[in-house]
Each structure stands twice: as C-alpha cells, then as structure tokens.
Amino acid sequence: MIRLDVSQIHKNLKDPDRCFDLNIPCFEVKSGEKVAIIGATGSGKTTAMDILAMASQPDKCERFALAVGDKSYDLKQIATKPQKCARIRASFFGYVMQRSPLFPFLSVRENVTLQQLVAKRPDPAFIDVLLDRLGLTMIAGAFPSEISQGQKQRTAIARSLSHRPSVILCDEPTGALDPKTARQCLETIDWAAVQTGAALIMITHDWELAKACGFEFCSIQTCSLGKSHMAGELERRSCAAGPAKTRRGGDLSLGLSKQGSGSLVGGAR
C-alpha cells in the first residue's frame, strides 16, 4: 500500500511587483488512485506539484508523509536533509515536468536507463516495454538533438516510469502530443501505475482525455487578495472521509470569484 499525505502546506512566491500564495490544507492520494489537478493558468498547479514531488520545499508544512508497504517516511524531516531527500525522491517518485530536460549527450535509451541506475533498480526488459508502448523503439539510439519535441516528451515519460516509482506525478504530460499519441501515453502512464500499485497525480487541461482514462478531478481555487497579490488553494480530502466533495457540488464548472479572478471548481467523478 502506498499513501502520500500532506496537510497545511504553504508556499509564498514573491518578486518586487507581485506575490502569490499557495495553500494545500489537505491532500491525500493512495495506491491505485488517479487524480487530475485542473485549474486556470497561473493558479498554482505546478507550484503544488513541485512540492508534492519534493522538487521544491514548502515554507510551512504541518504534515508531509509517504507510506510504502509497512515503511513510512516523514518527508517534512527528510526534505531538510539534501542527500536523503535526493535518495527518497529518486527511489519513490517519478516526476514528468512540463518541459523535462534530457541529457543531450545521452541517447533516448540511455536517458531512460539513467533513472533506473540512480534508483539502483536496473531492469532493461522493463525499458524495452516502455519504449515499445511509447513508440520510441525506433529512435532508442538517437540523441535529443535528433528527435522531435513530442519524442522528447515521451522519452521523459519513459524515464519517469522506468524505476517503477510509488508516486507518479505528471505536469501536463501530453501537452506537446497529438490526440492519438496523447491517449497512448496516458494509457502507458496508467498501465505503469497499475503494474506497481502506484498513486498517480496529473496536471492537465485535457479534461476529456483524463475523464476517458478514469481520473478523478481535483481543482485549484484562486482568488485575488489585492492588486498584485493572488492566492491558490488545492485540497483533496482524506479518502477515509468519503470521496472529495466540490465546494459548489456536482460536475466541473467555471466561475468567477467576487474579486473577478478566475476560479475553476471541480470535484469527484
């Protein structure tokens, strides 16, 4: 059983002209669950995902815990120890970023293999399967400068799945792909999650595809706290308390907050 569980997370981003506050009051995802995070552009989805993937540290955090089998990890503590943090992240997390950079001097296959080596879980046969499912077998020996943007994106997906992570996080993984290839990729991500009983979290603007692949939706609500001060909030309640409820109930809807900022409201399927 895998369970990622966070509460009362806060992150502030600011520069001289503006400020953005992200809050995650409560978010939990378990083995076999597939959660699609949706929200208007700039609402804080990537900021939230970076924190959940341990790629960025929150400013405040009450609880940040990962359970894998009978072991549990206090990620709040681990995040303060860079070496241990890197080990846990490489072992348990697979993160497909919006634009995941590849090593330019390694081939497609070598880029994918590297993740397994870092996680100390070499499995060339599993790489063969991933390359095949993602339509990359023909270009396995090519270098990043010799392949298209969509092929780079699929290589990044293969890399993030290759070490059989416990938590798979994908930030718009199919953004650069045509509809057929996008579906093929999402099905592969889903398949890999099922193989390992992983928990799957994905940011997407493609609601139809996510719905077709059986994702549950979870939205980031935004509001304006001043002229140049925005805030975003992501919440998914404990499954023990029942399925996540919408603030306004029912299906996905797009509304406007009092201050006039976009607010996207979603809920359980």
Ligand SMILES: Nc1ncnc2c1ncn2[C@@H]1O[C@H](COP(=O)(O)OP(=O)(O)OP(=O)(O)O)[C@@H](O)[C@H]1O
């Ligand atoms: N250094 C900063 N100072 C102030 N605000 C920032 C800073 N960096 C980012 N932001 C703002 O934080 C908000 C959240 O950014 P984030 O990338 O998480 O949004 P997103 O929902 O993933 O957007 P998209 O859908 O366009 O990828 C945005 O409104 C962005 O402009």
